[in-house]
Amino acid sequence: MGTAGSAVVFAGLTVVVALSDLSVIGIHSLISRGLAFAVTVAVVIALTLLPAMLGFAGMRIMKYKLLTRRMKALERGEGQALGVRWAQFVTRNPVKVHAVSEAGLTLLALPATSLRLAPCPTTPGVHQAAPSASPTTPSAKASDRASAAH
Incomplete structure (x- = not known):
């Protein structure tokens, strides 16, 4: 397989793995099996x-x-790309x-x-707890599953 083919396979597999990971941790609002299938078919x-x-x-x-004028001139050997x-x-x-x-950046x-x-709740001088996420949000569920697995 040539360079372009291996790049297409790598990009497609990366997307499929990322979508599969989202389904594993339970964020179903961001993933559907059809989308992963569509990426596979496109590859x-x-x-x-x-x-x-x-x-x-x-x-x-x-x-x-x-061909533009510039491209024609390049074909004749005039000028540079x-x-x-x-x-x-x-x-x-x-x-x-x-x-x-540097200025642009x-x-x-x-x-x-x-x-x-x-503020972080462990920051010195901060005596209030940070608001916690609702236990029903997908991120809270994923966090609970991850801590339960370890």
Whole structure:
């Protein structure tokens, strides 16, 4: 199996395992057997039917090339691809690229500065117990099952 095929299988199996785990701990509102089956069918189709159809189509699938002016110039050997130009820019200006990247990540993280969390009941100076979840919620049931198993 080629690289793309193994990637499809790995991604599909990851989703199926995650969905199965949700059903094991009892969160049925997030899982249905049909969804896991649909993922499995999609992986099988991606590995069998799609390559078969592409093989059947052969070179006819390449009949209508949609080329932009830039792509035509690259085919003639003029200019460079975007990835090459971007790599050259980054290697010529590493400090500037790093500074802009840091600034962008800082801007993305700014909303977290106003995040307010509830105090932990074991924090010194806090004498009230944290509100507990209702014992009927799926998360409380899953927590109870997990602690009972250990």
